[in-house]
Amino acid sequence: MPHTVSYKNYEHHTGTRAQAMAPSKETAQALARAETICRAHGVRLTTIRRTVLEALYSSQKPLGAYELADLLASNARRMAPITVYRALDFLIEQGLAHRLASRNAYISTLHDDGSQEATAYLICDGCGTVEPASSAAFAGALSDLLSRADFEPRAKVLEVAGHCSRCQGHGHGRH
Numbered sequence: 566m567p568h569t570v571s572y573k574n575y576e577h578h579t580g581t582r583a584q585a586m587a588p589s590k591e592t593a594q595a596l597a598r599a600e601t602i603c604r605a606h607g608v609r610l611t612t613i614r615r616t617v618l619e620a621l622y623s624s625q626k627p628l629g630a631y632e633l634a635d636l637l638a639s640n641a642r643r644m645a646p647i648t649v650y651r652a653l654d655f656l657i658e659q660g661l662a663h664r665l666a667s668r669n670a671y672i673s674t675l676h677d678d679g680s681q682e683a684t685a686y687l688i689c690d691g692c693g694t695v696e697p698a699s700s701a702a703f704a705g706a707l708s709d710l711l712s713r714a715d716f717e718p719r720a721k722v723l724e725v726a727g728h729c730s731r732c733q734g735h736g737h738g739r740h
């Protein structure tokens with residue numbers, strides 16, 4: 566598969582995602598891709614799993630499990646946290662979501678075109694922002710590294726902790 570996802574594209578789309586409640590074309594496309602992945606794995610993307618994935622995908626930021634439950638409560642029936650956790654476990658197992666360990670928050674690994682290219686999450690210790698970053702060169706290098714190690718990744722996600730441009734040189738945002 567060619568590496569066509571650039572950070573620019575990613576950013577362009579994230580700006581418009583959260584506004585619409587009805588699934589956008591991108592969301593529908595990403596969810597269709599998720600269905601295909603699940604079918605290939607011989608598992609079912611149930612309504613609950615799909616709803617949780619859609620919420621993660623539509624969010625502009627990583628979501629904690631409780632945040633996710635609150636969000637879902639506002640536009641659907643309330644889901645018990647255990648239900649949300651089970652759905653998250655499933656999505657992680659299928660490589661459709663990832664838990665950012667340093668934030669204990671969840672993200673969708675699907676891009677707008679339904680691909681799952683490698684993404685580096687730049688996590689600021691100062692202000693807490695999490696910015697996705699990706700490039701063809703990065704994706705290519707990671708694919709190369711993985712194939713040489715004969716390693717099958719569940720999700721191509723890298724977490725990089727540090728300080729964003731705004732927080733650098735300001736006492737690392739602690740003031």
Ligand SMILES: [Zn+2]
Nearest residue numbers: 689692729732
């Ligand atoms: Zn920052």
